[in-house]
Amino acid sequence: MDTLFIALFEILSFGAIVVLVVLGLGIIASMMGIFNFAQGEFVLLGAYITYLVHSAGLPVAVGMVAAPFAVGALGLVLERLVVRRFYAAPIVAMLGTYALGLIIRESVRGLIGGLYISVPEPIGGSITIATLHFATWRFVIVIITALVMAGSYALLAYTSFGLRIRASLENPSLARVSGISTGTIYSVTFAFGAALAGLAGALIVPVFSLFADLGIRFLIQGFVAVMVGGVGSFAGPVAGASVIGTLSAALPWVMAPVIADVLVFVLAIIFIRFRPQGLVSGKGI
Amino acid sequence: MFNSNLSRRRFLGNFAFTSAAIATGAGSWVIRPEWANAGAGPIKLGIATDLTGPIGYAGNADANVARMVVKEINNAGGLLGRPIELLIEDTASNESVAVGNVRKLIQRDKVDMVLGGITSSMRNAIKDVIVARGKTLYIYPQLYEGKECTPYLFCTGPTPAQQCDEFIPWLIKNGGKRFALPSANYVWPHTLNVYARKVIESNGGEVIFEEYYPLDQIDFSSTVSRIISNKVDVVFNTVIPPGVGPFFKQLYEAGFLKNGGRLSCVYYDENTLNINQANEIEGLASCLDYFKALTPEDPASAKIQAAYEKQFPGKFLFAAGSAATGTYRGLKLWEAAVKEAGKVDRDSVAAALDHAKIAEGPGGPAEMVPGKHHCKMKMYTAVAKGGNYDIVARSAGLVDPKEC
């Protein structure tokens, strides 16, 4: 019974991490129709900025707050300069963002010397309930993820800005005709997606340690999650990330990790083949 | 013996290298002494090690040791009156990149000896290029799983016999009988575990489970849970970076150390101590050929350690699990062999290296076992306390590697 609780907690915390990474990817894919191959590198940047702040002597938590804003700002700049040329051709967008990601990744690799660096968590230790120990930091990740999701949903559902975003999502040409500046909306969306990835990177760096290839592992998972969940809505990527994250975390408990790893992706592809629109079809929230 | 045999081959070799260097740019790190073109030209020494990637913490230490030893030899007049030219290539913890870069050492630079490779997978990837296709001498400096009996390949790091025979009984006495073997999925853990299991069981211990994980796995929750629920006493860990840091952290968070468990890891040295916080690895036991804590009692070790720290202050420490001691040992043994052979060609040096000895090395003297390609050395067991090692056991003398 103990094992079950621990398993559930671990699955939940790992799933939360995947959701945070994928949410940004999914929002960008839903809104602009492009797959951002550099999303994993935004996660890396978030982790790197956290490390920088920490090595400058400031508390890690400061870095974790700064990271999403910094990465979001960078995302905005990149969108303006590079990404917006790709909206008309999704395939070119994939390759262009891949090249961007390559530049970011190799720059970070050069800066950290290709090594593995550990960053301590702001709130360490574990919470003990009866005989079970839960890592405090993982708990915090779950809570922050839930807050971010709730906040994003509230933003989309209850603000006028959110209304404009939903309008652009559902019917871009009508939105433009109605006077909504889709260009600005796209920039903000991309920046938001990047910021989410930056936040994810900042939160997970104490768990995973900082290294240049940190982002690559999330890339494939992210795409599969978005396709499984369905492109075009807010709930879609969340659903997809939850499913993929849960499966990835749960399967190693019942089978060899190697098979579990592969099985998740094979199942996902088979699922998408027979239900191309994903779990949540349709646009809007 | 002064050997001024300026053969055409050597001249053409140098010429080709220079023209290639001009054609292709500066290339790898080339440390050429000022008197490089005196007499027969320099002896070329190739170092192929992981300067970047997850094993970079070890590779950089090895490259530093090579620089230190070569400088020392050159300052004393060189080897056979010739200076040593050091060429360093990065294997980048990436076997495919490594093969390409090692090819440069062999085909472009035409080195006389290659020392390097840290993980066994790296050694396996590059040994063919060096020994078989390249027909060059290869010295492998790192602790590993044994069974490497390829001709012209000499190993100067500890073998399973040296690391387990005395260590595991100590673990059983100071930890418990129930062992878990969480491992990285490649050749070193697989083969080491076979040996370790034999020693564990013949000393009355029991292996509760043995598992293999992909090298980049960082979530070990199911493993940790299994360790706790099966009341494992000793974790004989062969997970390597990048997974080992998160693994030990998760193990600590689940309360393994608090409940009296013993962590053990045979490659854990001063470099890897920094991967985790000190409290997460308190009590971790390791068995290596050298620890910095030996310096108060062994003047030779103290000299080497001091020289290294003076030339290379920084985060890459002179430590045994990072192949740094094996590199030092290997280079000194090679120096002795070349001096004995009087020549630098592969067969003569290999014949001399086969029984080479050094009186002063990190951790003590070392001698190659004739015909066996491996090296006898002293072994020490140490325990991590507060982020530093305490030596708790020493071998009686030089331990036999029992290989080939």
Add this chain to the structure above:
Amino acid sequence: MRQDTRVTEVPQSLPFAVPGGRRRMLPVTEVVVLVILTLAPLALQDYLTVYATRVLILCLFALSFDLVWGYAGIMSFGQSLFFGTAGYSVALIARDLDIASIFVVIPTGVLIGFVGALLLGGFLLLGRHPSSVIFVSLGTMTGAYAADRLARGWYYLGGQNGIPSIQSMTIGSYELNEGPVFYYLALAILLIVYLLCRFLVRSQFGLALAGLRENEQRIAFFGYKVQHLKAIIFALSGAVAGLAGTLYAFHEGFVWPNMLGVVMSTQVVLYVLFGGAGTLIGAVIGTVVVEAVTFWLSNSYQDIWPIILGILLLLVIMFRPAGLISLVLGERERVGNFGRSRQKGGHGAA
């Protein structure tokens, strides 16, 4: 995406005049490239010839991708799956059965690549609903990723290590080592495959493929079995990738999981993108240029060369998405002629 349409007015009296286009640069380019590649080993030292052989094998690999992407519009991120599977298979044959004869391993590699691609292509492409481009790219990427993880975890395949120390390929009793001989063998194979592909894409089949790439629905309405066409070209490209994988395994002397993975796949996509998709020679040029630039950069700018490479790639993608070949060939030539050439006054079949 801005296509570069260079339509210049050419007087009919000039030789090689094609209505509405430039002179025929494509055959000229091909011949020039062939001559350079043939003469290269004479100018390079042994060590660089070995590097160049590897580049030739990668050109073969890039050709396989150009077949599916440039000619059929299938964005396959999984070419490395066939490349690596063939490589692993022949490595296993060499290791366990001790067979390294060229007459066995090359057909094996080609067959494995073909069958593998047929299976994967069948799953991803066939069916009642045509799959979206994104799905195919994701599906192939996932296939490559899954194979990579599987190889990494399977100890029989060597796990993380891969399979090292593969013996040299043999032709009869002659051992094929790295060097000029292997180089010319690779060049000969590349030439043969190139000509076969050229023949294929200029045939009626190729015409149907071109139509498929431009407008799938219309071709379907014409009665062509679109899915079958796609599956066939996918399988053929898999065969070529398998051939490349076999040569690579024996030339490098070892196989390892990265040969199967996404990074390798994406690399070949970038080669073809750089050179220009849809012209075959563009794939070859792209590979040679990118590898040469990588080699030069990694020697001169040890620490930052991947960044420079990434920037170059980004610039090409942003400003010249049709690739380097568009500097030489006009749009008309890139789309191509089909069947026999027509006389002055008529139009090409495309």
